[in-house]
Amino acid sequence: MSMQAVKIGLWCNRNAAEYHWKHGQNIFQLYIEEILSHAGIPYRLFDQAEQLSAYRPDIIVNVLAGEQEEDLDRLLKWVEEGAVVIAYGGLNRLASRMGCVEVSCREAVYAEVEGMEAVLQGKLLRALCSQPWKPLAGHEQTASPLAEAQGKLRLGKAGSELGAACLAFRVGTGKLIRWNVDIPSTIVYLQQGRGPVYQDGIPAEDGTGGIDEGILKADDGMEVDWKEDRVKTDSNIPYFPIPYGDLWREVIVHELMREAAGLGLTLPFLDYWPRGIKQVAMISHDSDFNSEEAARTTLELLRECGVRSTWCMIEPGYSREMYDMIAVAGHELAFHFNALEAEGGIWSQEEFSRQLQHLRQASGADIVSNKNHYTRFEGWGELFRWCEAEGIQADQTRGPSKKGNVGFPFGTAQPYYPIAWADERNRLYDVLQIGFLTQDLEHPMLPDMSVIEPFLQAVKGVRGVAHFLFHQQHIHRIEGVREAFRAVVGQAKNLGYTFWTCAEITSWEQARRNARFSVDASGALEAGNLPEGAVIRYYRHSYSDVEEDSKRDRYGLPCPEWSGMIKGAAKRTR
Template identity: 90%
Template sequence: MQAVKIGLWLNRNAAEYHWKHGQNIFQLYIEEILSHAGIPYRLFDQAEQLHAYRPDIIVNVLAGERDEDLDRLLQWAQDGAVVIAYGGLNRLASRMGCVEVGCREAVYAEIEGMESFLQEKLLRALCSQPWLPSNRHEKSGSLLAEAQGKLRLGKAGSELGAASLTFRIGSGKLIRWNVDIPSTVVFLQQGRGPVYQDGIPAEDGTGGIDEGILKADDGMEVDWKEDRILSDSNIPYFSIPYGDLWREVIVHELMKEAEGLGLALPFLDYWPRGIEQVALISHDSDFNSEEAARTTLELLKECGVRSTWCMIEPGYSRKMYDMITDAGHELAFHFNALEAESGIWSQDEFSRQLQHLRQASGADIVSNKNHYTRFEGWGELFRWCEAEGIQADQTRGPSKKGNVGFPFGTAHPYYPIARAGERNRLYDVLQVGFLTQDLEHPMLPDMSVIEPFLQAVKGVRGVAHFLFHQQHIHHIDGVREAFRAVVGQAKSLGYTFWTCAEITSWEQARRNARLSVDANGALEAGQLPDGAVIRYFQHPHAGLENDSKRDRYGLPCPEWSGMIKGAAERTR
């Protein structure tokens, strides 16, 4: 079984020019998307190296604007490669018989042929650059593109062109998406820019994020009207993990294109063997009541789950910390930068509070969640985490009753990207966002959101992260019942409960695995973590029995059955 060779093309000269002028290359986020999906690829910034490898599929990150740069892409297609571009290539439009249409608004994409996992959802796109066939294409002799899907201004709005266009060139093809998918995923997860002012509140009064406190959700890029639906008890929530579905669109297409070339696309599955999706329970210790801590420990024991305890200064006694860790729970940091509580948004204060917790608890603190989801800027928090050995952050979640669910478009752990000043590197801090806080609290949603949240996260095989404060568990009967309901329903749907530290450790092990395809199409693997499963897309006509646990990205994906060079090498 021969594996497909995927190459990412980054014109180094063009990239340096962009960074020199402070321009982001968020298209580089395709690396994080493929890495999290466990797909082997190689990034090339020298054309000679790409030519030597001869990828079967070439994903354009940044080609450059010169004629010779664009000619190079077309030649690769002419020679038989599938070249995929997510937006960009604007100077190529007229040569392909098209004209670019200006669009600065968010649009919704209708994707054809992927209904099996998109469930006919319209996907919100935040960075679209539509090409339309020009009425001059016949005169120019250009081939008319094959259009796929539609873009709309609003879910019920006017049509703005196709979602993607395919041009047959020689023995290969150019697929040009009218959506910059990597940048769209970045904007959904991290916002369009730094947080420096309040966000826009919901007109119905359910999402008052303009209260004068800078928070993660001040930068959210979903729409209050278009992207929320009501639960059975009329609780509004953001129902669709748009970013995760866009990731799946990318992988689904790569699999189908590989199949069209007669090749297989291997990938390292999201979770270890026997685990389909993960649930995470975290707590914020806000009032530091040890009586509330004991009530929480009893409830966790009753439900048979372990959780992550985010501790705010001054915290608990050493005896209580020992009780928490002896029961198998994780101690984490709860950074307080809330001005109303004399908090300060600074690296020195972050470091001081963290060192206090480490000394007081004696624990190895590896994850953090900011008090009140306090957040500002773009990458400051992540740089502080890197400097202090914090490996995961949980801050990106809703702060209001009306924006629970998927305000950041994802249920998956991911590594955030830096801006141009840091050359769009990935921060070495895993982000694990949450869905909601303290269900059945009088100021927060009720239990009607549990089932839709769990089903949506299960649909993308992500992390269903619920936050419950110890104080509310102790004082409010309804919150305790909601906790029991979350655990019971999650277990009935096949969720496995992990702490944030366990999620982080597994994701780090996956990323450290070596999965690559050599120049001859042979799959190479090394440092695979225990339980890791390598899969690939196998067309249904191959006689594969229907088994939903093998379905990935809307396609049947059994375990890799071909030769793997170096597969015996594993880590623990």
């Protein structure tokens, strides 16, 4: 079997991008960089056509081709010459040339994606940015180069069919795959919202999600639907069960692997976690009332359960003696920024900096992560810019604030880097986001333990981070919360989870991203500066059907360790 690696090029026309930014338009399709980087997939981004042509990618992902005739002609020429070009929406001036017509769609839709049953298990995926094409009448069998239509888009999970999820066109010796969903933008909208948070979100009609309480926070910008996207446990607890964004990531990677195989090539990637780790669980605490008695109870429970956790400290915090006890036990000290106006908080960079400096001085600790009190959040990128300026490398703010929106209100269990608005040219912020699933299970105002199993199973399915928040005060005061804590730890360990702190997750993800991992012009894999424990895998498409069914271990596909040659391979310790 060939071990030649596929060359993937991302195409973003520099002139078209500058035009978009000049007019304040986002290019969230650029988020494909973050998607591939987190998946550990080697790629190269090009903004000049000559450089892309010289590299001769086997697969070209269209980020922004431009709307001029010569831009589209150039793209089709690459297809004609044998490349597989994948577009997530866009290219609407090409519709008629492909024998199609664009259909207007302003609503969220649900996609039925074919060929991924092992991953999706019948789930429909919420899509927030769809730009459907439909074949023109009379062109299906004649003038249209349409090769195949895959999947379906629906208006609502049980609604009318809008068209295919994906269309593929044979042009020359290559193929143009045009998704009717802008997948990268959909992932951004799920994770970060459609726009800045400046007003309350829409509450749940059943009273379980009163996010309209006059406090701006992360879940005021959530883009899942209270009715379509929630289910209930056997004890009648509503929750969001599907990490839509993570499953869309899986769709992207699965397709790249399949298309590479169709070219007789393979797609290598750096596995999410180091050797021996399947998925990660994380426990964090918010010190809110700063009770040292509650801190001691929490330390004892952590010792009993054999896990280390992340302690998010709010001003004025603990004594230096208590901070030292926490650190000696191996736990992480983190920041808990208080911008809650009812408690005298202020949403400003100056206040963020002042509170953080107080914690650093009082604790003597190297503070690298933060979670905002009450998940306070407003705007789009202000918080991330403050974190960058103050050396905060990870944030945990994006999680549910109410009993009725626990689970995946932001569509993800993956650690990810958020994207900036057009005024910052849609750069990635250097602040890893690690959201949480729920707070204080078995607290009278919050869900019971019935959500633990579905949450852990869902995160396991995407090999992400199962992050549970428990306040020290509730651990101390409520026996049910302590029992829920024990249940989370016990069930997670039984499912093969490894417990890490936020700082450890961040350190590992940074090390993965700092590795040199690429495919040269000849198709040879190059790697260097790999963190200790890093595992390179690839999609092996030569298994028999029987073997493959038993080895679908990554993205619904068999992906053993890479056994081919690697140029310049070298590892380092984390």
